[in-house]
Amino acid sequence: MRNIKLTIEYDGTLYSGWQKQNNAKTIQETIEKALSKILKAEVSITGSSRTDSGVHAKGMVANFFTDSRIPAEKFREAINTKLPDDIAIIKSEEVDLDFHARYLSKGKTYCYTIINRYEKVALYKNYSHHVREKLDLELMNKCCKMFIGKHDFSAFKTAGSSVKTSVRTISDLHIEKEDDFIKIYVTADGFLYNMVRIIVGTLIEVGQNKRSIETVKKAINSCNREDAGYCVPPNGLILEKVYY
Amino acid sequence: MRNIKLTIEYDGTLYSGWQKQNNAKTIQETIEKALSKILKAEVSITGSSRTDSGVHAKGMVANFFTDSRIPAEKFREAINTKLPDDIAIIKSEEVDLDFHARYLSKGKTYCYTIINRYEKVALYKNYSHHVREKLDLELMNKCCKMFIGKHDFSAFKTAGSSVKTSVRTISDLHIEKEDDFIKIYVTADGFLYNMVRIIVGTLIEVGQNKRSIETVKKAINSCNREDAGYCVPPNGLILEKVYY
Structure with missing residues (x-):
């Protein structure tokens, strides 16, 4: 099992915020769907903040766990090809298994x-x-x-x-x-x-x-x-x- | 007859450029329609430039002729109330009758x-x-x-x-x-x-x-x-x- 940290830029204009919810398009869900296509399995990501509808990010951080052998830095381009124009993975890197985007934010x-x-x-x-x-x-x-x-x-x-x-x-x-x-x-x-x-x-x-x-x-x-x-x-x- | 000069800011994202054309939403037509509501007559405006689809402006200049007695500086707010959010009249002022937004641009x-x-x-x-x-x-x-x-x-x-x-x-x-x-x-x-x-x-x-x-x-x-x-x-x- 590996823990991958993502740094994400997004334009929140067309989204109902970060956090996944029923009947609304969110940043979290859009990235999870892109990632699931690559990993061919459902995956959930943890974000550092639950930004509101219309709020943007230059440096949102999120992490997810995977057994995939894809090199950590390759996730960036792989996910980006599956994402719409208004969400961009800026960086992907492997971190310690105990890294948690939300709880460990200082x-x-x-x-x-x-x-x-x-x-x-x-x-x-x-x-x-x-x-x-x-x-x-x-x-x-x-x-x-x-x-x-x-x-x-x-x-x-x-x-x-x-x-x-x-x-x-x-x-x-x-x-x-x-x-x-x-x-x-x-x-x-x-x-x-x-x-x-x-x-x-x-x-x-x-x-x-x-x-x-x-x-x-x-x-x-x-x-x-x-x-x-x-x-x-x-x-x-x-x-x-x-x-x- | 009076000649009114407008200074206009717009976000061109959702428009097929400045110039009026069939079957497409343009900046010129949108302003003319707003102005026609105020003057209760058809009016055509002359722009200094024919910006392309997607191009923006902070200081487009246009002019139009009118017999209306509305004070020149009042046109700004009057037109703005009839315009969508992505077009803004920044200034309206009376100019000489021979002023031409396009031909006289230096x-x-x-x-x-x-x-x-x-x-x-x-x-x-x-x-x-x-x-x-x-x-x-x-x-x-x-x-x-x-x-x-x-x-x-x-x-x-x-x-x-x-x-x-x-x-x-x-x-x-x-x-x-x-x-x-x-x-x-x-x-x-x-x-x-x-x-x-x-x-x-x-x-x-x-x-x-x-x-x-x-x-x-x-x-x-x-x-x-x-x-x-x-x-x-x-x-x-x-x-x-x-x-x-």
Whole structure:
């Protein structure tokens, strides 16, 4: 038995997210089907994250077990020939049998893209969220610092998710700007459901002067979802990298 | 009678190009239909360029005549409410009656995006052309200089187009790189049919060491299409700006 690790890029636009489910096309299922054709047997893969519908990835990691003798690095091209254009295996490699894409992840980096201009936007719509009011980046940058560190992020998760603890450590949260494009990068040891999207929504409200930086501190302390900002749409979000 | 100038952004992915034609959805027709709803009369608009199927624009310019008393700057929002998500009027303004979007254009800038990496690409496919072999940017930059100036670009046009002269002046041709993304910007007083895409294809062949810089000089001198490179796909191309 061997354990194969895959690094995967995908455009989530046409998928109902990563995780397999009935009556919906998902990334996981599409890759499993491609892999099953090659291995001529059913196979299930374990992903590091369950990205939502419309969310993209540059560096999703997944693993699967196989008795096949296909060299590990050959899986990349073999699977790619069976995949649609919007999913790409970037790397395939053999790892220890105890490697687990989800449980052993030490952290992840996500990037969220905003197009910030008054005019309507027609280009890059599947990869960005349009904000018309000019954002105050200086305020947003100040606010970024408040998120960094170990906190209970209960106010920044969508209810209904069952996790043991809502304490996470954000090691980096910073903003890059180029023309109308604002990219927010966030790295943490783990993320709660919709955590990135609610943090970004809160930062946007700060940048729009709709809320003060103090209200963000309050949200972090209160652990109350109502004290945090809105949840931005999924299509601006990219899973950049998973760390082990 | 008033003459209204529009600046337009669009995602060309789902359109059969700019120009109106039978049995195909085009940008021109979509805007004309939106405008006709507002003016409650048929109206035809004149575009500065006839972009091909799949080509995008950040700054297409068009104009139309109207007797309507709607303030010129109000057309922007009015038309946008009648347009689909992938076409956006960025600006509407009144111009002299003799303004003509096509005939009075003094020049245009196009940008072509290449993703240059060995691995399969899944993201940004509608906005880029994938080249696997590592491109030699130093050679490509050298080659750019050979295009700049006034030349007969007959070797760099697709046959069948009827124009009086194939002499054009390229004032700028340069390459910008960021990670795997290579962007080729070209500015000229006018472009022949497929000229940008054939110049880019030729530059790529130089960067792949499939042809020498000397063969490019030969193509410019011979005016023979067979001496130039391949025509890259349309989806990597964006009309950036039109000058008057």
